[in-house]
Structures are given as C-alpha cells and as structure tokens.
Amino acid sequence: MPEGSAFAARQAEADGGTDSQSPSPTFVLFGPGGAGKGTIAARMVEEDSRLWLSRSWTTRARRPGEPEDAYVFVDRPEFEARIEAGGFFEWAEFIGNLYGTPIADAGPERDVLLEIDLQGARQVRALRPNAVLVLLLPPSLEVQEARLRARGDDEEHIARRLAEGEEEERSGRALADHVVINHTIEQATADVASILAEHRAGGE
Numbered sequence: 001m002p003e004g005s006a007f008a009a010r011q012a013e014a015d016g017g018t019d020s021q022s023p024s025p026t027f028v029l030f031g032p033g034g035a036g037k038g039t040i041a042a043r044m045v046e047e048d049s050r051l052w053l054s055r056s057w058t059t060r061a062r063r064p065g066e067p068e069d070a071y072v073f074v075d076r077p078e079f080e081a082r083i084e085a086g087g088f089f090e091w092a093e094f095i096g097n098l099y100g101t102p103i104a105d106a107g108p109e110r111d112v113l114l115e116i117d118l119q120g121a122r123q124v125r126a127l128r129p130n131a132v133l134v135l136l137l138p139p140s141l142e143v144q145e146a147r148l149r150a151r152g153d154d155e156e157h158i159a160r161r162l163a164e165g166e167e168e169e170r171s172g173r174a175l176a177d178h179v180v181i182n183h184t185i186e187q188a189t190a191d192v193a194s195i196l197a198e199h200r201a202g203g204e
C-alpha cells in the first residue's frame with residue numbers, strides 16, 4: 001500500500017471500514033425533537049460542500065408542509081425488508097415509527113453527517129468509536145415545545161417528545177463529545193461548524 005494512503009486506510013478501519021474512504025470521522029448531530037437538528041444540518045450542508053447529509057428512511061407519515069425529500073417515506077413492510085436485507089447502518093424505533101440510516105456511499109471526497117436520535121447515536125458510537133457525536137439542545141423546554149408546535153406535531157406527540165426529551169438530554173450528555181445549545185440558528189450552526197473543523201482530517 002502506498003505510504004500516502006496508510007492514514008486513510010487506518011482511519012477507514014477505525015471508522016468501521018464499511019461505507020466510507022474519507023479520513024474524517026463520521027459526524028453525528030443528535031438530540032431531542034424540537035432542538036433544531038434538521039435546520040442546523042440543512043444549514044451545515046448548504047454552507048459546506050464537503051459535507052454529505054445522509055437521508056434517512058422512516059415509516060412516519062409526512063407532516064403537512066414537510067418537504068417530500070425530508071426522508072425516504074416508506075411503509076413498515078418495506079422498511080422491515082430493508083432491515084432483513086442488512087441495508088441499514090443503524091435504525092431505531094421512536095414513538096411508534098421506524099427511522100434508519102441507509103448504507104450509502106458518500107464518496108471519498110465527502111464527510112458524512114448524520115442527523116439522528118439518541119438510540120441511533122449509541123449505535124454509531126458502538127460501530128464507529130471515533131465518530132464525533134454532537135448533542136444539540138434547545139435553550140429551554142418552553143422553546144422546544146413552541147418549536148414542536150410550530151412544525152405541526154399533534155398534541156399527543158408533543159407531550160411524548162417532551163417527556164422523551166428529558167431522558168434524551170440526560171443520556172445524551174453522557175454520550176456526547178460536544179454539547180451545543182441552540183439559542184439562535186446562526187450561533188448554533190457556527191458552533192457545530194467549528195467542532196467539525198476541529199475534528200476534520202486534511203483541513204478545509
């Protein structure tokens with residue numbers, strides 16, 4: 001093996017070696033619903049062409065007004081068939097719906113960003129110990145509740161997500177490498193970007 005690729009190969013091995021030749025670690029944005037993960041992740045990839053955001057599969061119905069490409073929306077049998085076929089890097093059940101990161105090739109030039117829940121973050125940590133896990137938290141329960149309501153979640157889901165959110169914060173803090181509080185989109189995006197820059201291989 002040529003000397004120049006030794007680091008990449010070592011890193012790919014430490015990284016799980018399955019779907020990426022990128023020497024950067026896998027980046028994970030996780031945290032409770034209403035923290036603003038989706039908005040921050042979208043901003044990150046908009047501002048950074050080297051970053052590749054994995055599009056998850058879900059059995060959840062599309063919310064009114066939610067973009068068609070927010071997820072790959074499938075029914076439960078289709079999702080379960082993909083589990084059987086070993087087609088997910090990780091998957092989890094969250095409030096009655098299945099969510100999963102498909103095994104996909106981001107290409108060697110791209111750094112992978114996953115936007116997932118706590119259970120998914122745990123699986124990524126187990127599969128890729130050098131992954132960089134960033135916990136994103138809302139500044140308060142009130143703000144989180146307002147964000148969930150604004151995006152059209154029904155009341156039952158809001159209550160369940162808030163209850164789950166407390167546990168997600170406790171366990172998430174224990175798991176995370178970094179914690180970012182989403183006071184404003186601009187500040188939180190800048191904070192996450194500087195964390196990525198710190199851990200990236202090969203510089204900008």
Ligand code: 5GP
Pocket residue numbers: 031032033037056057060090091092094099100101102115116117118119120121
């Ligand atoms: P929502 O229904 O609000 O879009 O997502 C519910 C939760 O599932 C969020 O915490 C979201 O980050 C998480 N999620 C989205 N995609 C995935 C995925 O591929 N894997 C896992 N484990 N969680 C996901």
